Amino acid sequence: MTRPTSAYVDYRVSVAYIGSVLKYLAAAPLFPLLLAVFYGEDPLPFVAGSAVMLAVGVLFERAHDTNDEDALGNREAFLVVSLAWLVVPLAGTVPYLVAGTGTVAGPVNALFESMSGFTTTGATVLGEISVARHGHAMLMWRQLTQWLGGMGILVLMVAILPELSVGGAQVMDQESPGLSLNKLTPRIQKTARVLWAIYVGFTLLAAVVYYSLHLLDVAPNMDLYNAVAHALTTMPTGGFSPKARSVEAFAPAVQWAVMPFMLVAGTNFALFWYVLRGEPRRLVENAEFRSYLLAVVAFGALVSALLFVGVGLDATPANVDVIPGNAENSLRQGLFQVIGVVTTTGYASMDFNTWDASTQTIILFAYFLGGSAGSAAGSIKIVRWVLVEKAVVRSLFTSVHPDAVRPVRLGDEPVDEDTILSVFTFVVLFLALFAASTVLLYLDTLRTPELSLTGLEAMSAAIATLGNVGPGFGPIGPMNSFEPFSNAGKLYMVFLMWIGRLEVVSVLVILTPSFWRS
Amino acid sequence: MTRPTSAYVDYRVSVAYIGSVLKYLAAAPLFPLLLAVFYGEDPLPFVAGSAVMLAVGVLFERAHDTNDEDALGNREAFLVVSLAWLVVPLAGTVPYLVAGTGTVAGPVNALFESMSGFTTTGATVLGEISVARHGHAMLMWRQLTQWLGGMGILVLMVAILPELSVGGAQVMDQESPGLSLNKLTPRIQKTARVLWAIYVGFTLLAAVVYYSLHLLDVAPNMDLYNAVAHALTTMPTGGFSPKARSVEAFAPAVQWAVMPFMLVAGTNFALFWYVLRGEPRRLVENAEFRSYLLAVVAFGALVSALLFVGVGLDATPANVDVIPGNAENSLRQGLFQVIGVVTTTGYASMDFNTWDASTQTIILFAYFLGGSAGSAAGSIKIVRWVLVEKAVVRSLFTSVHPDAVRPVRLGDEPVDEDTILSVFTFVVLFLALFAASTVLLYLDTLRTPELSLTGLEAMSAAIATLGNVGPGFGPIGPMNSFEPFSNAGKLYMVFLMWIGRLEVVSVLVILTPSFWRS
Ligand SMILES: [K+]
Numbered sequence A, B: 001m002t003r004p005t006s007a008y009v010d011y012r013v014s015v016a017y018i019g020s021v022l023k024y025l026a027a028a029p030l031f032p033l034l035l036a037v038f039y040g041e042d043p044l045p046f047v048a049g050s051a052v053m054l055a056v057g058v059l060f061e062r063a064h065d066t067n068d069e070d071a072l073g074n075r076e077a078f079l080v081v082s083l084a085w086l087v088v089p090l091a092g093t094v095p096y097l098v099a100g101t102g103t104v105a106g107p108v109n110a111l112f113e114s115m116s117g118f119t120t121t122g123a124t125v126l127g128e129i130s131v132a133r134h135g136h137a138m139l140m141w142r143q144l145t146q147w148l149g150g151m152g153i154l155v156l157m158v159a160i161l162p163e164l165s166v167g168g169a170q171v172m173d174q175e176s177p178g179l180s181l182n183k184l185t186p187r188i189q190k191t192a193r194v195l196w197a198i199y200v201g202f203t204l205l206a207a208v209v210y211y212s213l214h215l216l217d218v219a220p221n222m223d224l225y226n227a228v229a230h231a232l233t234t235m236p237t238g239g240f241s242p243k244a245r246s247v248e249a250f251a252p253a254v255q256w257a258v259m260p261f262m263l264v265a266g267t268n269f270a271l272f273w274y275v276l277r278g279e280p281r282r283l284v285e286n287a288e289f290r291s292y293l294l295a296v297v298a299f300g301a302l303v304s305a306l307l308f309v310g311v312g313l314d315a316t317p318a319n320v321d322v323i324p325g326n327a328e329n330s331l332r333q334g335l336f337q338v339i340g341v342v343t344t345t346g347y348a349s350m351d352f353n354t355w356d357a358s359t360q361t362i363i364l365f366a367y368f369l370g371g372s373a374g375s376a377a378g379s380i381k382i383v384r385w386v387l388v389e390k391a392v393v394r395s396l397f398t399s400v401h402p403d404a405v406r407p408v409r410l411g412d413e414p415v416d417e418d419t420i421l422s423v424f425t426f427v428v429l430f431l432a433l434f435a436a437s438t439v440l441l442y443l444d445t446l447r448t449p450e451l452s453l454t455g456l457e458a459m460s461a462a463i464a465t466l467g468n469v470g471p472g473f474g475p476i477g478p479m480n481s482f483e484p485f486s487n488a489g490k491l492y493m494v495f496l497m498w499i500g501r502l503e504v505v506s507v508l509v510i511l512t513p514s515f516w517r518s
């Protein structure tokens, strides 16, 4: 996408591309529609959702000829990416609004839930999460939004953002399939097909594994519905669950089974392509993959050890009787929560609000890691931290040896200096946005009598949404809801989920005046 | 200092240089010694202090011939800088330990107070700050440590760190006098003489202005002793005061008079050199100076407005009756606290612990600004934020226009790409150290029953010491003390004051194994 920038931003091209996306998306509500028919629930929300997507999609597509590939310049591509993640979540609110059940009958709540779904965040404003209240079909729609969002993000991360050089996304290029193709569209098509095949494959495998635990009588409540529902939100690192208590609702065996699938979901999908091609060394020798596993093991071991000796838990909850001194339980709870947060999935096997300040602060740091590039994970991502660490070490070295020339290397490849600067720019922007958002959300809750947050909890609200992780601490923990926030606070977090999902820079670019100047 | 790196680190050269510093420093305790004689207080602490400095200084100097300039390579210079700010504060504990009065009779407290002095931080562990308890001479020694520390830092910032290319300190080079000199020693000597003349001149002027308010009967308690004591801690952005209630103890006229001197103390001193040479435009056209004033005006106006309308204050304290609706009082309190924090002086004209969450969080952000490069101010410093902002804007621009080549400019000068990367490295390191320190200090206070900190207060402890600002929030506020921290916590903050004062990188460099390898 290094074609010359056109004289003006041709937003009609961007609108047309978004129209195509919507048109295909109109098929998605058919799955919950089938469930509605099967369970004898109201089919109207999904008929209406599909109809709106199709109608708007066809209308938008008429704005321009999408076969005219040359019309899609650098700036039009930025516009497609940023607007697609606004328009699709807006269209996704239709089923919630038409059903009119519970908190998501309100437009702000519906938008929050839909944006949280399509950005694979997993923060929720559903008051009562139960099939009895919302029906099988509607809760499956909620799960499905995350799975669809994950598909979009994979293509965004591995095929589009690297071409737009966003936030150092170029480094992912090294591992992407289809490097030799120059045209954007064929490249995206080929990459997308490979990644989606891997994504669908792992989703099916997760559903089979989860359901087999039911068939083996190990997890009576992991029926086919729940197996599919959780498989749909594991692979996109989404974290929505039809159970109010998340994965805590299931047997320990289910919790152990979910962990490897979360780890897979936080891995660069391009690496699995090499495994399929018979080059598994490309996976195990990958610099980011090694750091990712190291981070999970280190954080997981630390938290598990603190739980095992009983330091990491509040003195009050019932869990204190069953976790300290119990190796399996400590390891499972420590690892599960760490993997849930590092991969930005946001599933929980226990409420870490019953943990003490030491384990909670470790988890807070884990929020900033963010899985691997080239996956649907959010937040800063391990590869950026690896590059920051290497650049800092290089900087210390050259302070002492000013004449030394040492490129920063990732694996064996030297990394471009422009990429390093992009990575630093991203990290500083992300942290500045986190800091400012913490303050804004904290000040907002001061004016919301129902919701009193500590400083740590306000931080968790900011990073849970900006980093697309999902749950926070305290009143917005994994077994709770973001519903008590004011409408202003919720809309601000809708903005955070959106800008975080698009790697900050893609959105900021279209907000700068120079973007629109010719 | 681009001479070739020697085969091994000749630490003897560094020790000898530190010996010279200590030898000259032995003259410093003579000033409180004279006061002790004048006020009829115990002279022994200062005799002992001077004797120890002289003895250790002469001993250290014998380690190597300091006239052999070629022996001082890049690495030896890093060692001088880092160790000088350890050895001098250690020597500075002697008067406290010999006097044996109050909390600073303990070695950890003495080191904390001395490090806080020589790094111009201003955080204190003195329990009862009063002349009655500690004597005129001892409190003046405490003030003097900051003034001496300020002299050292000016030379460090403007003459040494730019040559060592620490954290983007090169940008200060552009405004430094004596650019044409290449040899380190003559350059430092010339620069030091100019800067110190300006520093001494402003210190005298501050003392005269403060004392004249006493002579005019505007401030009865600003006697000659207090005028000198406060002049000595204004110019180095120190913030120690012989009054337990800091500048709140004095009349509003004194508070107004202190503000411009704090502003001067936070300005790049090299710019005053141009003013003296008849080029005042160099000051008013300086990019950092403009951003610095803009930050003070913007933060000050916002805080003052919040105080004026009564939102920015806790509902409880007595101050609520006198500040809201009172323009002079609101403006004075808002501006004073903002200037005190932005310049990292840490003086306070009221306890901002009586402020509400909105004004406190604004102040917390101000902690990270940190005055101008080329002054004795600490923290991140405005010029780095200016460069970060410009680099981010440039990055957004080049995302859209990939073929555009736009150097980042500061004023009219293009800034080297290496410098920009150094600045980002510094900012990320500083923020990472801040985040980790917040957690460590918070966890430490959990094991200290006398000291219970909120998350915000733990953050303030980390940035107040790492940024060399001084007071924090809550139990460690401007009218309180860091004494309740555990010894481990205090020693960790001694480390933070030290590494923060040396711009982080100078210390990290000597802690890397490759520094010591040949
Ligand atoms: K998530």
Ligand SMILES: [K+]
Binding pocket: B120, B121, B122, B237, B238, B239, B344, B345, B346, B468, B469, B470
């Ligand atoms: K200070």
